[in-house]
Amino acid sequence: DSGVTQTPKHLITATGQRVTLRCSPRSGDLSVYWYQQSLDQGLQFLIQYYNGEERAKGNILERFSAQQFPDLHSELNLSSLELGDSALYFCASTTGQGLPSSYNEQFFGPGTRLTVL
Amino acid sequence: GDSVTQMEGPVTLSEEAFLTINCTYTATGYPSLFWYVQYPGEGLQLLLKATKADDKGSNKGFEATYRKETTSFHLEKGSVQVSDSAVYFCALSRSVTGRRALTFGSGTRLQVQP
Numbered sequence: 225d226s227g228v229t230q231t232p233k234h235l236i237t238a239t240g241q242r243v244t245l246r247c248s249p250r251s252g253d254l255s256v257y258w259y260q261q262s263l264d265q266g267l268q269f270l271i272q273y274y275n276g277e278e279r280a281k282g283n284i285l286e287r288f289s290a291q292q293f294p295d296l297h298s299e300l301n302l303s304s305l306e307l308g309d310s311a312l313y314f315c316a317s318t319t320g321q322g323l324p325s326s327y328n329e330q331f332f333g334p335g336t337r338l339t340v341l
Numbered sequence: 342g343d344s345v346t347q348m349e350g351p352v353t354l355s356e357e358a359f360l361t362i363n364c365t366y367t368a369t370g371y372p373s374l375f376w377y378v379q380y381p382g383e384g385l386q387l388l389l390k391a392t393k394a395d396d397k398g399s400n401k402g403f404e405a406t407y408r409k410e411t412t413s414f415h416l417e418k419g420s421v422q423v424s425d426s427a428v429y430f431c432a433l434s435r436s437v438t439g440r441r442a443l444t445f446g447s448g449t450r451l452q453v454q455p
Contacts, residue, residue: 226384259443267448268445269442269443314385318441328441329390331387333384334382334383334384
């Protein structure tokens with residue numbers, strides 16, 4: 225158990241709909257990352273938040289957005305869903321205390337499997 | 342941009358066989374390198390890491406050495422077990438203006454047969 229929780233575990237919805245995925249980081253971790261794992265794109269970084277503020281963006285579509293709340297949990301919002309959005313969405317957290325090094329271990333949640341029909 | 346290339350899978354081995362999964366990377370500067378493992382139905386777990394050239398990461402019998410001259414970080418294990426069956430991801434991370442997101446390879450599925 226990594227200490228990172230994600231809900232729901234599975235989500236089935238239709239094209240055009242909007243969903244919200246939730247992530248609770250490990251206790252004390254300030255940084256949250258969202259990743260998408262799909263068969264054709266592999267594992268790719270979507271977006272990072274640090275202590276409530278957006279820190280970096282990866283290959284995130286404009287239809288997708290995220291936020292991190294004062295209690296440090298994060299939500300990923302996916303709208304106008306398409307078939308190609310079907311994937312596993314992972315959240316990861318790390319202390320992210322602004323250290324210059326880049327080797328802070330990221331702890332991954334179990335993922336949310338999204339199926340768009 | 343940064344990229345990681347892994348050998349294609351699946352890799353099928355018999356128990357107690359020697360394992361090598363090749364990984365090479367492209368990145369400027371001095372990235373940190375990682376191997377993550379994903380067991381069926383689970384999230385990713387860090388297997389080992391190396392943060393500078395010639396560092397060797399090791400864990401649970403797995404090893405990988407950071408080779409800057411060949412930009413490689415190959416994963417090895419001397420004797421695999423059925424319980425090692427999983428998908429293995431090579432990844433790198435660079436600190437670029439605070440971003441430390443991981444760049445992953447495509448993953449290599451390992452199947453170990455009794």
